[in-house]
């Protein structure tokens with residue numbers, strides 16, 4: 001099992017290119033199921049999760065041409081040979097569940113495993129299922145699988161989500177592109193990845209308006225066509241490197257950054273006393289901190305455009321070194337503070353009270369062996385390790401490989417002393 005060895009305490013300096021967005025890529029790839037024509041995605045991130053989804057699509061009969069290391073991925077769902085997504089595949093990566101709606105829209109039926117819970121919370125899919133039912137799908141849950149049928153096709157529906165859900169909004173939008181009539185989604189999520197998906201679907205011939213607002217209208221069409229589409233840059237990866245530079249200190253410029261999508265993060269970094277120069281036209285964000293002390297800043301995670309839950313752990317790592325006390329509230333997932341006890345192993349002073357973490361800044365962190373528990377939590381340990389004195393070993397980094405492309409290489413070019421090693425945990 002791989003682990004990362006980090007010798008912390010030196011500032012970062014240089015430029016880091018931002019990769020394509022994992023959370024966008026996973027939904028864009030699923031869109032290939034809606035057409036019998038080939039689709040080409042550029043700026044595709046090479047990650048365990050995207051490679052994994054490509055395998056599931058292959059199981060369904062999609063031809064995948066995506067050479068190792070290439071950021072261009074060709075998908076061709078000319079003919080589907082299966083409409084079954086097995087438990088082993090959906091369990092490992094929740095976004096696989098999103099094949100359900102497109103398979104029903106394209107083939108009239110599908111059998112897809114329920115994803116089950118995950119480390120950060122229960123994460124039910126009730127909203128996904130309610131929306132598909134409202135569009136006329138006949139659903140049964142048997143032996144852990146959802147069996148869905150809409151023999152005469154899906155039909156447009158008026159859906160008002162009771163909770164803001166990124167996944168349910170995207171899943172319903174995908175399915176509705178081929179439904180008969182108009183679908184209206186109210187209380188839709190507004191994440192930039194939803195806009196990215198709508199742009200791509202519209203390029204394929206869909207008729208979607210309002211993506212990026214809380215009301216999305218989808219007028220169903222007979223068929224979609226192939227296209228070439230660039231995956232948007234990853235705002236979470238960009239935000240993570242911004243916080244790494246802020247924590248370790250130095251001068252780092254992120255190239256190809258989705259500046260407009262990072263407003264809440266940039267505002268919080270500035271409040272904390274970090275110099276941030278964001279240039280939307282040039283798609284760059286420059287982060288500088290040379291000896292300026294960090295100020296404690298409190299925040300609550302919120303659906304977009306609020307502060308993203310996927311950057312909460314990284315911000316907490318930064319706040320462990322701020323002067324004063326910050327209160328971090330997690331409002332999206334019920335169990336997303338697993339990084340707190342690991343950060344404490346480096347000397348952080350954090351008390352978790354339900355959905356709130358009270359972080360009292362300390363003058364210094366010191367390196368220690370720690371354990372990665374989920375994707376974003378693991379990268380918060382890397383950030384803390386870069387800022388800590390001495391050696392930190394982050395074990396179980398397969399979580400990191402799910403969502404960060406060439407992490408140690410990108411940080412290494414900025415002077416970070418970070419190295420991947422295989423073998424026994426330390």
Ligand code: UD1
Pocket residue numbers: 023024026095121122123124125126127128129163164165166167168189309310332333334
């Ligand atoms: C997506 C992102 C994830 C991010 C999250 C919130 C991907 C692959 N993952 O996850 O990185 O942290 O958005 O920004 O894009 N919920 C229900 N019923 C449902 C669906 C969701 O109760 O049917 C709840 C969830 O348990 C959670 C909240 O709604 O508490 C938000 O979840 P959701 O926005 O759906 O997150 P994901 O799409 O799973």
